Amino acid sequence: MEHSSSNFIRNIVKEDLETRKHDHVITRFPPEPNGYLHIGHAKSIVLNFELADEFKGKTNLRFDDTNPLKEDIEYVNSIKEDVKWLGFDWDGLFFASDYFEEMYNRAVLLIKKGLAYVDDLTAEEIREYRGTLTAPGKESPYRERSAEENLDLFERMRSGEFGDGEKVLRAKIDMSSPNINLRDPILYRIAHATHHNTGDKWCIYPMYAFAHPIEDAIEDVTHSICTLEFEDQRPLYNWVIEQCEMESKPQQIEFGRLNLTNTVMSKRKLKQLVDEEYVDGWDDPRMPTISGLRRRGYTPEAIRAFCREIGVAKTTGTVDTAMLEHFVREDLKLKAPRTMGVVKPLKVVITNYPEGQVEMLDAEINPENPEMGIRQIPFSREIYIEQDDFMENPPKKYFRLFPGNEVRLKHAYFIKCEEVIKDENGNVIELHCTYDPETKSGTGFTGRKVKGTIHWVDAAHAVPAEFRLYEPLILDNENEEEGTTFLDHVNPNSLEILHGFVEPNMKEVNPQDKFQFFRHGYFNVDPKHLTKDHITFNLIVSLKSSFKL
Ligand code: ATP
Ligand code: MG
Numbered sequence: 001m002e003h004s005s006s007n008f009i010r011n012i013v014k015e016d017l018e019t020r021k022h023d024h025v026i027t028r029f030p031p032e033p034n035g036y037l038h039i040g041h042a043k044s045i046v047l048n049f050e051l052a053d054e055f056k057g058k059t060n061l062r063f064d065d066t067n068p069l070k071e072d073i074e075y076v077n078s079i080k081e082d083v084k085w086l087g088f089d090w091d092g093l094f095f096a097s098d099y100f101e102e103m104y105n106r107a108v109l110l111i112k113k114g115l116a117y118v119d120d121l122t123a124e125e126i127r128e129y130r131g132t133l134t135a136p137g138k139e140s141p142y143r144e145r146s147a148e149e150n151l152d153l154f155e156r157m158r159s160g161e162f163g164d165g166e167k168v169l170r171a172k173i174d175m176s177s178p179n180i181n182l183r184d185p186i187l188y189r190i191a192h193a194t195h196h197n198t199g200d201k202w203c204i205y206p207m208y209a210f211a212h213p214i215e216d217a218i219e220d221v222t223h224s225i226c227t228l229e230f231e232d233q234r235p236l237y238n239w240v241i242e243q244c245e246m247e248s249k250p251q252q253i254e255f256g257r258l259n260l261t262n263t264v265m266s267k268r269k270l271k272q273l274v275d276e277e278y279v280d281g282w283d284d285p286r287m288p289t290i291s292g293l294r295r296r297g298y299t300p301e302a303i304r305a306f307c308r309e310i311g312v313a314k315t316t317g318t319v320d321t322a323m324l325e326h327f328v329r330e331d332l333k334l335k336a337p338r339t340m341g342v343v344k345p346l347k348v349v350i351t352n353y354p355e356g357q358v359e360m361l362d363a364e365i366n367p368e369n370p371e372m373g374i375r376q377i378p379f380s381r382e383i384y385i386e387q388d389d390f391m392e393n394p395p396k397k398y399f400r401l402f403p404g405n406e407v408r409l410k411h412a413y414f415i416k417c418e419e420v421i422k423d424e425n426g427n428v429i430e431l432h433c434t435y436d437p438e439t440k441s442g443t444g445f446t447g448r449k450v451k452g453t454i455h456w457v458d459a460a461h462a463v464p465a466e467f468r469l470y471e472p473l474i475l476d477n478e479n480e481e482e483g484t485t486f487l488d489h490v491n492p493n494s495l496e497i498l499h500g501f502v503e504p505n506m507k508e509v510n511p512q513d514k515f516q517f518f519r520h521g522y523f524n525v526d527p528k529h530l531t532k533d534h535i536t537f538n539l540i541v542s543l544k545s546s547f548k549l
Contacts, residue, residue: 007312009047009253013055013223016251022222025057029083029090030215032064033075033196035267036282036289037082039303039324043258046307048225049088060219061090065097066211068195076196078282082290087300096215097197103206103214104158106244107169107187111150115243116187117143118153119170126168129175130183137175137183157190160203164190171210173239181236185209213237217246224250227257228316256316262472263288263321264486278490279473285526285538286473286494296470297514297524297540302328321472325541332514332522332540334369340377340410340455341502341517341537343467345384347430347459350415353381358460362442363411366516377503379412382459384501389454390431392420399452401431407452410518414439414450455518462501466529466536469496502535509535519543 016022027048031041052059061083065071083090110116119142121129131137145153150169157167169188177183187210192203206214216224224237231254241249259265264273265288273279273287283291293303306327310319358380365372390401401407406416412435419432439445475491506515511527521542529536 007047008314009223009225009255009312010051010054012251012253013051016222017055025052025055025223026060026091026219026221027052027057027223027225028060028062028216028219028221030062030064030096030212031079032067032070032267033072033079034067034070035075035271036078036287036291038265038267038270038290039260039263039288039293040258040265042086042290042303043307043310044225044227045083045086045088046304047255047312050308051223051225057222058091059088060092060094060221062092062094062215062219063096064208064212064215065095065195065197066205066208067191068193068205069191071196073196078291082294085294085300086290086303092219094215094219095197096211097195099211099215099218100198100202100206102218103211104204106214106246107154107206107210108151109245110171110187110243111154111169112147113243114147115172116150116169117145117172118150118157119143119168119184120166123165126186130180131175133180137180139175140170140184143172143184154188157188157204158202160192162190164192166190169204171236171239173236179232179235181209181233182239185236209233209236210240213240213250213252214244214246216250217241217244217248220248221250224252226252226254228254228314229257230254254314255312256314258310259316259318260288260324261318261321262474262476264474269486272487273473273490276487278487283528285468285524286470294512295524295526295528296538297512297522298324298328299331299514302331305331322545326545328541329522329543329545332516334366336514336516336522337365337372337375338363338367339375339503339506339515339517340457341465341467341500341506341515341520341523342384342386342455342457342462343469343498343500343520344387345457345500346387346390346428348383348385348415348456349430349432350381350383350435351418351432352434355381357381358458361411375503375505377411377505378458378461380458380460383409383456384459384462385409385431385454385456389452390417390428392428399450400454401433401452405452406450407454408439408441408450409435410453410455411441412456413437413441457501457503459501461504463504463507463535464533465500465502465506466534467498467500467523467539468526468536469498469539470494471496502537506535514540516543 029048049059119140129138168186170184173182175183188204234252237252283295285296360376394402401417415433415435421430471494473494475489509525513525522540523537526536526538
């Protein structure tokens with residue numbers, strides 16, 4: 001696609017190969033296993049894997065698991081599943097925690113070189129001493145400890161002698177640097193916590209800024225692609241590579257992260273939605289997680305096409321969710337069988353249709369892809385139509401059913417509304433209609449025209465189905481007023497559950513099967529709510545879009 005073929009990162013890689021700065025390309029996708037992947041991660045996955053692939057390089061999946069307090073094996077497993085589902089195979093599968101010993105040794109090297117020290121200041125004091133953008137920082141009173149003392153203390157930190165927060169290891173760089181990241185950043189902290197990979201072997205853990213460059217260098221990553229908020233950390237990244245005397249010299253390149261309208265996109269916030277039960281798990285179809293999108297009915301093809309189209313830039317922008325929807329419509333257009341489903345049923349009796357008679361009507365499975373063939377739909381005396389396709393007292397220009405009006409039943413006949421049946425409360429419970437046998441669909445009837453075509457399902461053969469219709473989970477993420485959080489913007493109507501009917505040939509659906517319901521949109525068979533006698537369809541996306549590429 002055009003956008004991605006001209007992305008600036010590709011140009012850097014190309015030049016690095018041409019100038020022989022590198023003779024190979026290795027990228028990595030480095031998630032922290034502290035949550036499920038979301039569509040923002042997909043952007044990074046597509047970028048890293050496709051870039052390496054283009055230059056016959058390799059891409060590693062590496063878990064940046066340096067914070068045991070927040071990480072879990074459940075997340076590791078879900079991340080692997082999601083990357084595979086998106087269609088990518090990693091070359092190496094690594095864990096930052098596999099490198100803890102080497103990281104420790106590199107930290108010892110820094111201490112020996114007089115470039116790191118153990119600090120006893122509290123977290124709060126360290127923050128105070130750090131200064132601000134306009135004020136320089138202040139040096140810690142522990143900064144001038146000797147290398148011997150630091151080596152001894154660091155070893156005792158490792159052996160568990162001190163409690164959480166009692167000491168940290170800091171780089172000795174420059175407390176007056178205009179770049180706050182260089183004001184003696186913390187390299188190691190104490191956390192007596194069980195790690196999902198290393199168990200209780202360690203009670204000191206490296207900080208991201210120290211660990212990440214070492215991880216990249218160990219794996220001989222050539223291009224370490226990350227999001228823009230790490231731009232200010234690049235000097236520190238290079239400092240670590242240089243001062244830790246790493247052989248390999250990876251290059252950090254930043255790009256703008258993906259934001260979507262009406263979507264929160266941080267694992268921390270998504271976790272809050274899960275923990276506080278705003279949604280039914282990480283894979284709730286309203287979530288922007290890969291697992292949520294999958295359960296909603298998005299396809300890997302659609303997500304990849306979207307990621308290519310949004311491209312890669314040096315700025316962070318917000319992309320309209322309608323664009324993501326556009327790509328799933330495009331992908332399903334030719335793949336998804338057409339069918340009819342009634343989400344809010346109203347019974348219609350066709351009074352002049354012979355009792356006991358059933359005829360099978362032919363319908364194309366996908367008019368846009370005739371190769372998919374023909375399906376057969378039963379038609380008989382009683383059918384369901386959509387409640388919204390009838391009005392007793394319609395406004396002007398209402399072309400669907402109302403007393404005395406005639407409409408076309410898709411794939412069947414014209415019917416005319418003769419009588420409205422109500423219950424004792426005055427609610428419409430049934431319509432009596434007549435049909436005209438001359439008007440059968442496909443017979444070329446031209447006698448008269450009707451303006452409305454509605455869908456229906458034969459009552460005697462209908463399969464009951466649940467429909468889950470979705471609206472954006474977040475109403476508005478632009479205008480978080482003071483004193484409110486994103487939780488105040490959660491849409492109370494993001495899920496509507498309806499019970500209706502689908503065509504009988506839908507009895508044998510499989511989890512994740514996708515259909516286009518005539519006039520409604522694309523739906524996915526929910527894998528979590530499928531039993532022998534209960535089908536749930538998730539609305540993937542409605543048919544109409546205002547979005548233009
Ligand atoms: P979050 O803030 O949502 O937790 P993160 O950046 O902390 O995201 P990581 O697990 O560290 O999540 O991310 C793994 C990779 O995915 C990183 O390289 C990160 O830059 C990238 N990434 C995360 N979010 C986005 C996004 N919205 N757009 C593009 N890339 C992203
Ligand atoms: Mg993170």
